[in-house]
Amino acid sequence: MNQQIPVITVKDMVKKFGSFTANNHLNFEVYKGEIFGFLGANGAGKTTAMRILCGLSAPTSGEITVGGFDVYTQTEQVKRNIGYMSQKFSLYEDMTIAENIRFYAGIYGISVKQRKEKEQLLLKKLNLESERDKLIASLPLGWKQKLAFSIAIFHDPQIVFLDEPTGGVDPITRRQFWDFIYEAAAEGKTIFVTTHYMDEAEYCDRVSIMVEGRIAALDTPDKLKKQFQSEDMNGVFLKLARRVGSSESGVESKKRINKNRKS
Amino acid sequence: MIKVKNISKAYNKAEALKNISLEVKKGELFGLIGPDGAGKTTLMRILMTLLIQDEGKAEMSGFDVVRDYKKIRRLVGYMPGRFSLYQDLTVEENLEFFATVFGTSIAENYELIKDIYVQIEPFKNRLAGKLSGGMKQKLALSCALIHKPEILVLDEPTTGVDAVSRKEFWDMLKKLQNQGITILVSTPYMDEAGLCDRVALMQKGEILRIDSPARIVENYPRKLLAARSEEMYRLINDLRAWKKVETAYAFGQFAHVTPVDDAMEAVELEHYLMSKKHQKLQVFETNPGIEDVFMGLMSEYRE
Structure with a gap:
């Protein structure tokens, strides 16, 4: 990891929904080749921040660049330079592996020649050459996740956002997935990942923990454990994110306001 | 009930x-x-x-x-x-x-x-x-x-x-x-x-x-070693490349290593990793968790 090159810069990022502040003056940088863990309780404001960084939602204020592009004015370039994968939405279940690859390659404007070359490499690496024409729905969850990750980086983005990528798989498959993440980071890609598995937080180079719209802590797992005198990241998380009701009602007010805006 | x-x-x-x-x-x-x-x-x-x-x-x-x-x-x-x-x-x-x-x-x-x-x-x-x-x-x-x-x-x-x-x-x-x-x-x-x-x-x-x-x-039947260095990804690859290692998986900030031979001591693994020029090495015998057991049983059942 090269600590010198920031690929995401966030200065004073604020996002308000009416009177509710989902992101309250966030400040951080993410470096090239880094695995950056983005943690927080449900409703702490992670998804809001991630949507802004992916160019899907404009911040209320602040200076934010992703891959060198401005999230207010250059959202198209931001989107071209990132990959995104989540547990909830990744591939089209009713299309085959090959069709999914063609679809994503098409969206990112990859030439047919290039796609064919890369597709072969990818299927070979995943050992899925004979499964090329199978529907995604017929694959085991672990394969789907590895495939979804590989397709999310098919257009060779600088940064990959992984939103709870590993739910529901067995412990060996989960670790194989992390091997993919390490490999991509070693190749210089930046990995921005959210997870509820606290042991996975330990695999990150640095971890930020959001509490009620703010970044309550940001450091290497080692330093966080020292700072909060905990044996593991679970302990750190529990100490920081202990809250009763407040962020829950936060989620509520956000939803309510969204609804009011529509009407 | x-x-x-x-x-x-x-x-x-x-x-x-x-x-x-x-x-x-x-x-x-x-x-x-x-x-x-x-x-x-x-x-x-x-x-x-x-x-x-x-x-x-x-x-x-x-x-x-x-x-x-x-x-x-x-x-x-x-x-x-x-x-x-x-x-x-x-x-x-x-x-x-x-x-x-x-x-x-x-x-x-x-x-x-x-x-x-x-x-x-x-x-x-x-x-x-x-x-x-x-x-x-x-x-x-x-x-x-x-x-x-x-x-x-x-x-x-x-x-x-x-x-x-x-x-x-x-x-x-x-x-x-x-x-x-x-x-x-x-x-x-x-x-x-x-x-x-x-x-x-x-x-x-x-x-x-x-x-x-x-x-x-x-009742975990095998020896389990934990290892850590500054470069986790390279560490795991080096561990898996060694013929004396059966499995190596990331567990938090450590890699859990099951040696082929249960008699292997931590110091032998440490020497191997030193020869691969890993910095800030820590190697020691560790106690398994439920996940280690589960992963061990999974590979048993696969065979």
Whole structure:
């Protein structure tokens, strides 16, 4: 990891929904080749921040660049330079592996020649050459996740956002997935990942923990454990994110306001 | 309290449960631990009388799940994996509905749900569909408890929930257990196994092991070493490349290493890693966790 090159810069990022502040003056940088863990309780404001960084939602204020592009004015370039994968939405279940690859390659404007070359490499690496024409729905969850990750980086983005990528798989498959993440980071890609598995937080180079719209802590797992005198990241998380009701009602007010805006 | 004997169930050709047997004692907090596709939900649905097994027998509190399904439904509480309350009824209306269906009232069993329900009571006039995840979970639990069940069955109540809410939820389950309720709960989070009295480790329709979490860990048959250096990814690759290493997997900030020969000492592994020029090395023998056991059993069953 090269600590010198920031690929995401966030200065004073604020996002308000009416009177509710989902992101309250966030400040951080993410470096090239880094695995950056983005943690927080449900409703702490992670998804809001991630949507802004992916160019899907404009911040209320602040200076934010992703891959060198401005999230207010250059959202198209931001989107071209990132990959995104989540547990909830990744591939089209009713299309085959090959069709999914063609679809994503098409969206990112990859030439047919290039796609064919890369597709072969990818299927070979995943050992899925004979499964090329199978529907995604017929694959085991672990394969789907590895495939979804590989397709999310098919257009060779600088940064990959992984939103709870590993739910529901067995412990060996989960670790194989992390091997993919390490490999991509070693190749210089930046990995921005959210997870509820606290042991996975330990695999990150640095971890930020959001509490009620703010970044309550940001450091290497080692330093966080020292700072909060905990044996593991679970302990750190529990100490920081202990809250009763407040962020829950936060989620509520956000939803309510969204609804009011529509009407 | 729960007896499962040689239960099998297939969906067309997919075998969801393969000859499963287990018993849960009265007052026990019993966990079904395993990834998606292990058969946890299928087993629970059979016990809840919502699905009929192909083979085998199961009893809940002495009643047969096929013959006595009506009796069983009165004495069990069920919290399915998917939120299944009425989204267009309010919090209070949902609770009242479930109480009425079981011929009771909120007031009659309020003591049992009080600790949980007070947390959502300020929102009792809100539609259930408009609740946040954590509040939905508490309402679903309240509704599953309102008829004072003998047995409570919860299908992955903590999946996708953050670590703080998970801890709160397990605290609630402990309290319910202390009130004498027998609890069967499933989870894909291996670290939650330690919170149960006994667990069944499940994988692809089979039970790999049933025991208390402590004994499962104690009976781990292999030597386990932990290693760490400044470069985790290179460390794991170097470990896997060495013929004396059987498996190497990341565990938090360490790699857990199972050597081919159980007689290997930490110092031998350390020498090897030093020869690969790893910095800030730490290598020592370590105690396995539930995940180590699970992964060990998985590879055994694969062979």
